[in-house]
Amino acid sequence: RKEVEQDPGPFNVPEGATVAFNCTYSNSASQSFFWYRQDCRKEPKLLMSVYSSGNEDGRFTAQLNRASQYISLLIRDSKLSDSATYLCVVRQNTGFQKLVFGTGTRLLVSP
């Protein structure tokens, strides 16, 4: 079983739609959680950290469910520029900054 699992998609949605991605992780001792965004052939960039109580950044909302070991990302009012691959990332509780990456969920927003 992969340490971090995501639906690869693609998720095809029209502009203005609301879309949600889920991600599950297998290591219950995982410490920190993130969503990174990666545009085609570009480097990953941090979209947002995921806090235990859930957090929002503009149109983006992240949730963490430790009991079920999943993380979610909700994008409201999708824009064309949101088209990208979204990587679920988990920091292991190993005392240093080891990140485990999911393979990503591809989002395509169409006019």
Next chain:
Amino acid sequence: EAQVTQNPRYLITVTGKKLTVTCSQNMNHEYMSWYRQDPGLGLRQIYYSMNVEVTDKGDVPEGYKVSRKEKRNFPLILESPSPNQTSLYFCASSSLAGGSYNEQFFGPGTRLTVL
């Protein structure tokens, strides 16, 4: 501008010809890491470094070497490249201060093809 730079960005080489991919960061970060990204496998860590002269293996270190003689530089060395090392490589850095939510900054990537 705060950034991580990698060179070369693209490289086509032949089996067995030693090569080095350079990585440099200007943010005074302690932590640096190398990843490779392959379709369906995501980003996998090759090596990481917690500070100067401190390096350790990641998940897929075979066939790679690294060094950290200066804080800003973390080159990746392939002594004898093989076709299964054809991949997209990313260098990343982050600060170790400030707790567990420190962002990792990635370089633009190096696309390596080994024939």
